[in-house]
Amino acid sequence: MTNKKIVLFDLDGTLIDTAPDMYLALSILLSEEKMEMVPYDKVRPQVSNGVLGIFSVAFSDDPVTESDRYERYLDIYESVLGQECKLFSNANNLLDSLDLKDIDFGIVTNKSSRFTMPLLRQYNLLDRMQTLVCGDQVKQRKPNPEPLIKALENSGKSYDRNNVYYVGDAQKDIDAARAAHFRSIACTYGYRVADDNPASWEAEFLIDDLIEVNGIV
Secondary structure (H helix, E strand, O other), X not given: OEOOOEEEEOOEOXXXXXXXXXXXHHHHHHHHOOOOOOOXXXXXXXXXXXHHHHHHHHOOOOXXXXXXXXXXXXXXXXXXXXXXXXXXXXXXHHHHHHHHOOOEEEEEOOOOHXXXXXXXXXXXXXXXXXXXXXXXXOXXXXXXXXXXXHHHHHHOOOEOHHHEEEEEOXXXXXXXXXXXXXXXXXXXXXXXXXXOXXXXXXXXXXXXXXXXXXXXX
């Protein structure tokens, strides 16, 4: 065991603002079905809850993953992937700083590799990371700690748990980090409903901007 550190990041709402792409895909789907458009501000807080979260504010019926609508949404999203999303403020500055300090980083996301890999290539992140775990690569997704634990196993290195940090914008991220006995960093930005207060998630650290991770690690 060494003193080597690693910072793991959630993807959607933490490192990359993917909500604009996901909203664009929804708008195309609603147009195809000749349904009323849903305001962006109503959809954005649901992005951390995935497609079913987005569907919950767009459709009145109970959303299911096996439906034709669900599959059509995924196909549309894949076709617009990367068109309107962007890295969150100071993401590149933070990652450059971690590189300079010889601190490893990786990504642990519930997002499928079908969508994660192209995004990471678009932002030239794939080859910079020590480890990556996507939602379709595990049996149980966050808030279960399995993806975070697998990320360390895939890293090819040995880290003391006190030197492993997980940064996320949702309570399920912090719950997973705590269950894995990693150090947890909660973002106050990202995707959440108005009454969901990050201060209540019991994270070890709370940040308003990614660059603040620099002062923690």
